[in-house]
Amino acid sequence: MKLASWSILAGLATAFPTNPPDQYEYIIIGSGPGGGTLAANLARAGHSVFLIEAGGDQGNTPLQRIPAMADVVAEHPSMSWSFYVNHYQNETQARRDSKYAYRLSNGTLWSGIDPPEHAEPLGILYPRGATLGGSTQLNAMNFALPPDNDWDAIAELTGDESWKSDKMRELFIDIENCTYAPEGTPGHGFDGFIQSNRNNISYITDRPGVVQSLKRAFEQTEGIQVDNAAEVGRLMQRDINRLDKDRYSPGIYQIPLHVDSLRQRTGAWRYLHETMNAKTANGSVLYPLTVSTHSLATRVLFKDSQNGKPQAFGVEYLKGEGLYSADKRYDESESGRMVNVTASREVIVAGGTFNTPQILKLSGIGPREELESLDIPVVMDLPAVGKYLQDNYEGGVTVEASVPWENNPFENCSFTLEANDTCYQEWNQSHTGAYGEGAAPISLLYRSSVSETNDTDLYLFGAAGTVFRGYFPGYSTWQAPPTSWFWSIVKMQTGNQAGTITLRSKDPRQAPEINFNYFAEKGNRDLQAIQEGVEHTMRIFNATGEPYAPFKIVEPRSGVSIQQGIMDDAFSHHATSSCRMGPAGDRNYCVDSEFKVNGVDGLRVVDASVFPRTPGGFPAAPTFMISQKAFGVIMGSVRG
Structure with missing residues (x-):
């Protein structure tokens, strides 16, 4: 690799590299509070990182900077994905919700209890961020810590004392730059990136x-x-x-x-841009971070390892805008350009609670019966992937x-x-x-x-x-x-x-x-x-x-x-736990306490999907915190 090949530029997504080097130390899928934070931290520690983001880079627009515009961003065609979810198996109960959406014969959307004839049922709208910085670029910016009991329960479940609430509070102090409490207030941080x-x-x-x-x-x-x-x-x-x-x-x-x-909104987007824009005294790029926007991850690539376990070594992705069906601009005739990128150390999936299990399953990691029904070669039979959604x-x-x-x-x-x-x-x-x-x-x-x-x-x-x-x-x-x-x-x-x-x-x-x-x-x-x-x-x-x-x-x-x-x-918008954390090796759980996917090597998951239970009332702060924890875990493995 050559440092000169890392094109790390601010501004429009078109300024980012379209022909990246063949190999990086780490590949991260997803730029939200889990993946974006981790990518910036690893790059600042001197490790080359290739960050894959399906959306564009619009964090410097007034829409994303202004707190009160959050709802507008959540329905913006080029900044969000519109998932339609079901709340119930029973369709009669599901359609009692006045928010239940339908597509009419003329293509327009309608929501209510008594739909017009021939309306196609869709479900309940569930917006997710499709932009650099992820869903924390369109959320309500609530930054509340969960109760200490939530962290202590993870420590008890996994047997890993580093998850106890006092240890997690230290990570909160690391990431926070508190502007509302007097400097030095116990329990708060004043030098973090958020x-x-x-x-x-x-x-x-x-x-x-x-x-x-x-x-x-x-x-x-x-x-x-x-x-x-x-x-x-x-x-x-x-x-x-x-x-x-x-x-x-x-x-x-x-x-x-x-x-x-x-x-102004602050979070992963700003931290990424501060990392990308940092320069040495002579003006060259300081941190080895490459960001590929408008890049839809399709699967993780595996090879045989010396210990017999499948080992993640790369990612396949499609380059192009609006390639995902939850994108309002989706056109099924636009297929994008296939690109492969490889990692010498690890692949980290941080696509979010909905997309992480999808990516894992497309890669051959998930319930065997489901994968075989779709003719997806099974890399690891892992029943927990895509279950236990909360x-x-x-x-x-x-x-x-x-x-x-x-x-x-x-x-x-x-x-x-x-x-x-x-x-x-x-x-x-x-x-x-x-x-x-x-x-x-x-x-x-x-x-x-x-x-x-x-x-x-x-x-x-x-x-x-x-x-x-x-x-x-x-x-x-x-x-x-x-x-x-x-x-x-x-x-x-x-x-x-x-x-x-x-x-x-x-x-x-x-x-x-x-x-x-x-x-x-x-x-x-x-x-x-x-x-x-x-x-x-x-x-x-x-x-x-x-x-x-x-x-x-x-x-x-x-x-x-x-x-x-x-x-x-009832409604919800804090989805978690579709790749939940638990005891190492237990196939009822997706990852262990170090974010490693059970049964394979070189692959971790770092996003809200790993929470064994939805933390507190708002998941943004806890997700930033687990990303900080993952960084420490990965650095510990590098040091041996």
Whole structure:
């Protein structure tokens, strides 16, 4: 290899190399919080890395930089993939969801309960990032740590003490650059690559109706009397990421965000670009990182090793834009150009919870029966691949007040990013205003009667004057009445591990079939917990008082029980565990505690698919953390 051949340039994807060298030390598939972070770290340690990303490089566009544009990015044709998933095996139950999408005979999309005749059922929209930086370029930027119990459970399951919560906290400190706590605050980092921040508390405290309702929320949740807006603000700024094993206690907080001090999204994309753009004193490339965008990984290549195990030595990928069927620009006649690249050390799959099991199965690693049914040569019979899919259930509560909620910071925002978009002009000129805000200004931790531990098991987030009720075609432009208030009830400690990801064909351009099989396991317990969350929010609304009360209840829907309403309209967007971690060599698990795929050499998985259970309420911070851990594990293997 020649250093001069590493073309590491910023800017447009077309500037990246199209004819890479034949071999690198590491090949990484996927540039999200798992793969992108790991690629940058390995390159900074001096190892040559070839990073494969199916999408383009648009992280420097206003759409991806501005926190408030997250929903727009999630439906953007060139920045996201639109998976359509099933929530249930029972089609009748599945289609009770008003978000269920269909394709009409004229090619347009429609969602609702009573579809037009001859409409083709698709399922529930589930956007994923298809851009450099992965899904953390379109998420809500929530950067909350999971409860310590989640890490300790991994340590117990695998027998690997390095996964214990105190050790994982050290990794969090490594990656964080906290901007909202005083420097030196225990448990926080101040030199990492991810800046953490919080929303502008004045957008809560300057809204009299919101303050009035939150006073009642403090009474109902913590049993405390709050007298004024200043006290509401002070209490909400208690740190949910503080160094405290009891931090998952009932209360009302702000959610930390991976947003920088200039109110811009931060994460894997920025870390990758800082790595790619770094130069030596004489202006040459400093770190050996090559990024290939618009590159769809099709399979991992294997050869026989000296110990008799199959050994990963390379990756086959297709070069071209819009080659995947979940891409809105997909054209089946466009097949791309096949390219092979090889690795002298390891291949790391970090394609995300949906795509990692697809790539492994296409490579011959997965359940034998499924692979043989599609004439895919079996490299390793590994039944756990594509099984045990999990997610946080989210149950929505939406009401409409008798009068609008005052002082909505987004009231005059057009979300067009044009000259007459005053909110954009404010953000662009001074990096202030509503566009610098994350999607969840209010969060509430609540412990149901069926929580497995002393921790709260419900993570509620909400806002006044807007609604988030899940995903459906066109959701990013749907306008809620100014009287609206929503709570999304995120169920942690979910008991269901019955979700599956199965191949539709051996064509790597075809998205797999995804079914979460909601409430199939321990469903009564999870439904009970979410119902208690619904009832808790109703107590808050009932106590809010005039002029906002009485409230019209929009969701859960009327005419059915609360639990049936939850089943009908529940959604999720934190998919994990389709290549779950467990004891080494146990074929009921996909990888061991060092991210190594069972039964083969030279292959690891580093993304949210490895979590044995969905961590906490938001997977972004935990996924960045496991990537940092994987880096340490790999460096340890290099040192021997």
